Amino acid sequence: xxxxxxxxxxxxxxxxxxxxxxxxxxxxxxxxxxxxxxxxxxxxxxxxxxxxxxxxxxxxxxxxxxxxxxxxxxxxxxxxxxxxxxxxxxxxxxxxxxxxxxxxxxxxxxxxxxxxxxxxxxxxxxxxxxxxxxxxxxxxxxxxxxxxxxxxxxxxxxxxxxxxxxxxxxxxxxxxxxxxxxxxxxxxxxxxxxxxxxxxxxxxxxxxxxxxxxxxxxxxxxxxxxxxxxxxxxxxxxxxxxxxxxxxxxxxxxxxxxxxxxxxxxxxxxxxxxxxxxxxxxxxxxxxxxxxxxxxxxxxxxxxxxxxxxxxxxxxxxxxxxxxxxxxxxxxxxxxxxxxxxxxxxxxxxxxxxxxxxxxx
Amino acid sequence: xxxxxxxxxxxxxxxxxxxxxxxxxxxxxxxxxxxxxxxxxxxxxxxxxxxxxxxxxxxxxxxxxxxxxxxxxxxxxxxxxxxxxxxxxxxxxxxxxxxxxxxxxxxxxxxxxxxxxxxxxxxxxxxxxxxxxxxxxxxxxxxxxxxxxxxxxxxxxxxxxxxxxxxxxxxxxxxxxxxxxxxxxxxxxxxxxxxxxxxxxxxxxxxxxxxxxxxxxxxxxxxxxxxxxxxxxxxxxxxxxxxxxxxxxxxxxxxxxxxxxxxxxxx
Numbered sequence: 001x002x003x004x005x006x007x008x009x010x011x012x013x014x015x016x017x018x019x020x021x022x023x024x025x026x027x028x029x030x031x032x033x034x035x036x037x038x039x040x041x042x043x044x045x046x047x048x049x050x051x052x053x054x055x056x057x058x059x060x061x062x063x064x065x066x067x068x069x070x071x072x073x074x075x076x077x078x079x080x081x082x083x084x085x086x087x088x089x090x091x092x093x094x095x096x097x098x099x100x101x102x103x104x105x106x107x108x109x110x111x112x113x114x115x116x117x118x119x120x121x122x123x124x125x126x127x128x129x130x131x132x133x134x135x136x137x138x139x140x141x142x143x144x145x146x147x148x149x150x151x152x153x154x155x156x157x158x159x160x161x162x163x164x165x166x167x168x169x170x171x172x173x174x175x176x177x178x179x180x181x182x183x184x185x186x187x188x189x190x191x192x193x194x195x196x197x198x199x200x201x202x203x204x205x206x207x208x209x210x211x212x213x214x215x216x217x218x219x220x221x222x223x224x225x226x227x228x229x230x231x232x233x234x235x236x237x238x239x240x241x242x243x244x245x246x247x248x249x250x251x252x253x254x255x256x257x258x259x260x261x262x263x264x265x266x267x268x269x270x271x272x273x274x275x276x277x278x279x280x281x282x283x284x285x286x287x288x289x290x291x292x293x294x295x296x297x298x299x300x301x302x303x304x305x306x307x308x309x310x311x312x313x314x315x316x317x318x319x320x321x322x323x324x325x326x327x328x329x330x331x332x333x334x335x336x337x338x339x340x341x342x343x344x345x346x347x348x349x350x351x352x353x354x355x356x357x358x359x360x361x
Numbered sequence: 362x363x364x365x366x367x368x369x370x371x372x373x374x375x376x377x378x379x380x381x382x383x384x385x386x387x388x389x390x391x392x393x394x395x396x397x398x399x400x401x402x403x404x405x406x407x408x409x410x411x412x413x414x415x416x417x418x419x420x421x422x423x424x425x426x427x428x429x430x431x432x433x434x435x436x437x438x439x440x441x442x443x444x445x446x447x448x449x450x451x452x453x454x455x456x457x458x459x460x461x462x463x464x465x466x467x468x469x470x471x472x473x474x475x476x477x478x479x480x481x482x483x484x485x486x487x488x489x490x491x492x493x494x495x496x497x498x499x500x501x502x503x504x505x506x507x508x509x510x511x512x513x514x515x516x517x518x519x520x521x522x523x524x525x526x527x528x529x530x531x532x533x534x535x536x537x538x539x540x541x542x543x544x545x546x547x548x549x550x551x552x553x554x555x556x557x558x559x560x561x562x563x564x565x566x567x568x569x570x571x572x573x574x575x576x577x578x579x580x581x582x583x584x585x586x587x588x589x590x591x592x593x594x595x596x597x598x599x600x601x602x603x604x605x606x607x608x609x610x611x612x613x614x615x616x617x618x619x620x621x622x623x624x625x626x627x628x
Contacts, residue, residue: 055529075532088530092548102534105544153535 004067006031006189007052007157012061014047014213021047022213025061029157029191034183036192036200039210040236045193048210049159052191053082065156081150082159085166087142089134095121095145096130102153116152124148124182140171147182157189164199176202197237201225209233227269227356234282234358241288241327243281244360247273254352257281260321261299266355278360285314285330287354294347301327303344308333315340317348388606395599415600422597428585431497432566435581439504440512440561444554446505447512451520473510480506481574488575495577503575504565511564512557519553520546556619563612567605 005028014022022044029035039045050056051063054075063070070078081102090098097104099120100113121127124144134142143163150158160179164172180203183190194200200207201221209216209224209232217224217233228234234242245259250272257264257279266281273279294300301317304326315329327348340346395416398409419425450469454462472480484503488495527549531541547554569583576584582605589598 053529053533075529076535076537080533082530082533084526084530086526088526090527090530090545090549092551101531101536101544105531105534105536105540149534 005029006033006066007191008062008064009048009052010062010064012048012051012063013059014044014051014056015059020213022051025210025213025215027208027215027218029189031156031189032187034180034190034192034203034205036194036204036207037210038194038197038200038207038236040195043195043210044213045195045210046161049082049161049191049193052157053080053159054078079155080157080159081153081155082161083143083146083150083163085161085163087134087146087163089142089145089149091134093133094130095126095132095134095137098134098145099130099148099152101149106153120148120152123151123185125178139167140175143167143175144178147179151182151186151188155188157191160190160192162193162195164194165196172199179203201237207237209236211236228282229269229356229358231280231282231358231360234280234356239285239328239330240282241285241325242358243283243322243325245279245281247275247277247279247357249275255279255357257357261319262321264299264355265352266357267353268357273357273359280358280360282356282358283350283354285328287350288327288329289349290315290329290331291347291349292344294345298347299349300345301348303340303342303346306340306342317346319348391599392603392606395596395603398596415596418595419597419600419604425582425585425597425601428580428582431500431579432582434497435500435504436562436565439501439508439565440558442501443505443509443512443561444516444558446509447516447557448554450509450513451517454517455520469513470510472506477507477568477570478574481571484571485574495575497577497579499575499577500572500579500581503571504568507568507571508561508564512561515553515557515560516550519550523549552619556616559612559616559619563609563616567609 007027007029009025009027012022012025013020025044025048027035027037027048037045037048047056051058054070054073058071065073065079090101093101096114096117100117103113103116117130118127121130124147126141126144126148129137129141134145137145146163163179164175167175176199179190179192192200192203204221206218207221207224208218211232216230217228219227224233224237228237228240231242234240243257243259243261243264245257245264248256248258248263250256250268253267253269253272255266255268255272257266259281264281266279291298299319301319303315304318305314305316307314307316311333313331313333315331317327317329319325319327329348396411396413398412398415400407400409450465454465457465481503484499484506485495488499493499523546527545528541531545532538536544567583568581569587572581572584573587580588582601586598586601589595
């Protein structure tokens with residue numbers, strides 16, 4: 001990472017009345033980066049976006065853009081543009097007027113505006129629709145108008161507030177591909193807000209997981225998926241089996257965990273908790289192996305449910321010592337698990353590298 | 362899913378019809394009488410043939426024309442001034458803190474809910490106390506006090522419908538507050554602005570009670586009409602009433618049409 005990031009949120013805090021909505025938020029955004037802020041509703045992710053955009057003030061911390069404090073810079077002087085969740089298109093203007101608005105209010109000559117509008121509309125694939133009004137467009141087209149309007153002033157950074165949430169599944173997948181390729185072509189930083197973890201994983205260079213106004217964890221999508229550090233991240237990004245236990249010993253990153261089901265192995269990312277501390281062991285459903293003929297001392301569980309999900313089969317197992325936990329195991333549907341039946345006893349296991357060790361909160 | 366009850370339906374229809382007749386028959390009578398004057402020949406009532414004579418007399422009546430001019434000036438100035446005031450109040454209300462906003466809501470509305478006779482009287486006393494002589498200006502002030510609430514209401518509803526994100530989008534794209542107002546907010550509110558002004562115009566044009574208190578030597582059309590009635594009935598009154606009726610009806614229809622398409626475009 002560069003010495004000076006494009007944008008730096010330093011220890012930002014924000015309160016609404018007595019409710020603390022953001023607490024010690026520290027985020028850097030690099031040039032050209034596709035950064036996603038991921039969190040459930042009410043996590044504070046939209047507030048972070050609104051603070052960057054200048055729509056909300058802050059109660060503590062600093063917002064720095066290329067080393068310059070943005071505190072006294074009003075919305076209309078910030079070098080960012082926003083794609084709003086409801087698009088916020090101007091309904092009395094046609095598409096070309098909407099897209100050209102940012103240049104018009106800057107007093108650019110008409111010919112220049114017309115040329116740039118045509119150019120940007122071409123970029124977002126709306127070349128022929130300049131004369132239409134927003135009411136005459138489909139949801140996906142409105143989305144593209146909002147994008148075109150945001151990129152025409154060549155901002156250094158675009159803020160996107162759950163822009164795909166109003167679209168249906170198919171259109172959403174199409175817009176995801178489009179957004180990603182647009183970001184690569186333009187080479188400007190995108191700060192993208194979503195509550196959809198699949199969307200975050202598919203689009204982002206880096207994800208910041210936000211929960212209750214704090215940053216839970218940040219990293220590349222694969223890193224977050226493979227090595228969640230907190231129970232929240234482990235549960236929010238994809239499916240995870242969480243087994244509580246106590247750390248007994250560690251050899252390098254590989255830890256021994258004493259659980260109700262016996263002694264299990266897990267790999268820790270980062271500092272190793274002290275022995276004796278309560279931990280959680282997280283294993284992805286696709287990483288659990290099932291064996292019909294158990295070796296002595298193997299972990300035995302009983303098949304409680306088998307669900308056919310098209311490409312996958314989801315098998316839920318119950319271990320007698322873990323009555324509250326259904327262990328989920330995922331298999332490709334053609335993986336030869338069709339011989340399973342409910343009530344069958346199977347040995348379950350996983351590679352130590354596939355089990356993440358989390359500090360229990 | 363409605364059950365058929367022909368008797369009740371018929372009864373309701375009849376009541377509605379009777380109500381409408383009671384409301385509109387006098388109006389129709391006035392309009393008819395402006396074209397067909399009643400004649401009394403040796404104690405026998407009869408109608409004169411169709412004539413535009415009352416209208417001609419009306420146009421020739423300098424006092425009525427002067428009153429009409431006063432009414433128009435008052436209505437135009439008062440409704441435009443009310444629009445500006447109402448817009449400022451509405452902008453303040455959507456951005457103000459709750460307490461202040463609520464207080465203002467009450468203060469703007471009170472003159473409309475107060476009996477006009479109280480409003481008129483208070484204004485009269487106030488003007489006398491500050492030794493402001495009554496005339497066109499005092500009539501206009503009186504009308505503004507009375508019609509601002511109506512315009513305010515129309516404008517506020519539309520402004521609240523717009524929501525904040527259009528303003529934010531405009532600022533985000535680099536526009537100043539003034540540019541946002543001119544290019545985004547006002548155009549989006551245009552139907553509400555027009556119907557608000559029309560409504561204000563219609564109310565001001567017909568306003569009588571407050572005007573009675575605050576008018577000086579210049580009188581408005583309703584006051585003139587009132588004065589004419591006191592002196593004695595002349596056929597011009599029917600003609601004048603008919604004209605006001607038609608004029609008000611046109612404005613009402615215009616407001617109705619505007620409110621049917623609140624956004625201009627579907628949004």
